[in-house]
Amino acid sequence: MAKSETCLINLRYQDGSEGSPSNPAKFKNQDFAQIKADCLRKGGLFVDNAFPPNSRSLGDLPDMSPSQESEVKWLRPADLLREQGNKDKPAFCTDGTSRFDFGQGEVGNCWFLSAISALTFQKGLMAQVVPMDQSFEDYAGIFHFRFWRFGKWIDVVIDDYLPTINKRLLSVSSKDGNEFWAPLLEKAYAKVCGSYADMHGGSSSEACKDFTGGVNQIYHLTEANAPSHDELWLTLSRATECKSLICCGTLHKKDFLANIGLVDGHAYSITEITEVELNGSKVRLVRIMNPWGKREWSGKWSDKSDLWNKVRPDVRKKCFDRDDGEFWMELEDFFRYFSAVFICCETPNFLDGDFKCQWKCMIYDGRVEEGAANHSTFATNPQYRIQVSVIDKLEPEDKNILLSLMEKPQQDSRNEIKLNSIGLTIYKVFILNGLPEI
Numbered sequence: 001m002a003k004s005e006t007c008l009i010n011l012r013y014q015d016g017s018e019g020s021p022s023n024p025a026k027f028k029n030q031d032f033a034q035i036k037a038d039c040l041r042k043g044g045l046f047v048d049n050a051f052p053p054n055s056r057s058l059g060d061l062p063d064m065s066p067s068q069e070s071e072v073k074w075l076r077p078a079d080l081l082r083e084q085g086n087k088d089k090p091a092f093c094t095d096g097t098s099r100f101d102f103g104q105g106e107v108g109n110c111w112f113l114s115a116i117s118a119l120t121f122q123k124g125l126m127a128q129v130v131p132m133d134q135s136f137e138d139y140a141g142i143f144h145f146r147f148w149r150f151g152k153w154i155d156v157v158i159d160d161y162l163p164t165i166n167k168r169l170l171s172v173s174s175k176d177g178n179e180f181w182a183p184l185l186e187k188a189y190a191k192v193c194g195s196y197a198d199m200h201g202g203s204s205s206e207a208c209k210d211f212t213g214g215v216n217q218i219y220h221l222t223e224a225n226a227p228s229h230d231e232l233w234l235t236l237s238r239a240t241e242c243k244s245l246i247c248c249g250t251l252h253k254k255d256f257l258a259n260i261g262l263v264d265g266h267a268y269s270i271t272e273i274t275e276v277e278l279n280g281s282k283v284r285l286v287r288i289m290n291p292w293g294k295r296e297w298s299g300k301w302s303d304k305s306d307l308w309n310k311v312r313p314d315v316r317k318k319c320f321d322r323d324d325g326e327f328w329m330e331l332e333d334f335f336r337y338f339s340a341v342f343i344c345c346e347t348p349n350f351l352d353g354d355f356k357c358q359w360k361c362m363i364y365d366g367r368v369e370e371g372a373a374n375h376s377t378f379a380t381n382p383q384y385r386i387q388v389s390v391i392d393k394l395e396p397e398d399k400n401i402l403l404s405l406m407e408k409p410q411q412d413s414r415n416e417i418k419l420n421s422i423g424l425t426i427y428k429v430f431i432l433n434g435l436p437e438i
Contacts, residue, residue, distance in 0.1 A: 113267075
């Protein structure tokens with residue numbers, strides 16, 4: 001993966017070590033290269049017994065009846081195209097990856113697909129998650145993808161059996177009927193989660209974290225401490241310049257959203273921001289993508305809004321009147337109808353706009369015992385002493401640190417995970433007479 005000069009330096013998983021981007025750990029001890037070589041030598045196609053093409057891997061989808069479950073048929077891409085009467089050969093990726101390549105299926109994983117939409121803009125990260133040297137040539141029915149999980153990168157192997165109903169993919173499908181990178185990526189993530197059903201419901205920040213291993217920040221727009229319009233616009237500008245993954249979510253249980261083309265409690269991705277001039281004033285616009293690949297905002301600055309006829313021709317070209325799920329929205333309307341913004345970046349640079357800062361990262365594992373600061377077990381929790389040194393002599397007061405706490409679940413199935421309330425307590429330590437004091 002191509003690295004920028006200000007990429008985050010991981011001191012624990014240095015490049016080349018197991019768990020680093022260039023040498024991900026083997027998920028479930030499955031070695032992609034070895035398995036593929038064995039299949040090619042034997043002349044057979046891979047069947048993944050660790051995530052078999054049956055109901056166990058599908059899981060208990062909440063919106064699917066028992067009769068529908070019995071109709072699910074697992075097909076490899078070539079067999080699916082044949083049943084559809086499509087004479088094209090299956091392709092892994094045609095003409096690069098794009099947010100317009102796919103649309104959501106029957107699994108309620110808009111949070112995951114919105115993160116993929118954001119990922120398609122960052123080609124370096126995309127190539128890390130989706131190895132682009134894969135194809136249906138030299139074919140053995142096996143593919144692999146990479147995710148960052150709890151501190152290290154893992155390589156996930158899958159076969160290419162996909163769940164279908166009535167000759168259509170059950171879950172995410174490609175708009176180009178013979179392209180399969182998105183359904184296969186989704187299957188690999190379903191394997192990590194436990195099943196397709198385990199992907200039902202979630203937060204875009206979770207998937208963005210697994211695509212980057214970076215810094216996550218959530219901005220709640222409806223709470224008392226919500227950022228102002230100016231603050232959020234500045235943050236979005238910095239995040240865009242830092243090549244962040246940016247997603248957002250609409251208000252929950254608000255039926256009126258349907259009347260203006262929005263889906264309540266739904267995850268979207270932010271694909272661009274811009275300022276346009278209208279009647280001598282600046283208007284701040286946010287471009288948003290619905291992972292369904294259809295159904296769009298119908299208010300001001302939407303595809304059919306007459307406001308586009310009042311701006312310069314070169315600005316008007318930013319609007320495409322097509323039902324592809326992507327639309328523009330004024331920042332004020334965005335605040336009115338969306339409840340949260342999720343930003344994930346490889347580095348924390350978007351937080352303060354210092355784009356030249358070189359961050360270093362260290363990861364520690366430990367077990368947090370039950371009990372707050374006034375509990376008898378509190379002192380048995382992991383403790384780490386950090387000394388921040390001056391790195392840039394021109395900025396002696398610039399001694400920033402960022403602490404992030406992540407809980408690693410013991411359960412394999414994502415929907416069965418029970419998370420605890422955890423937190424960090426930070427103390428400033430002074431050295432007096434050679435002894436530390438808090």
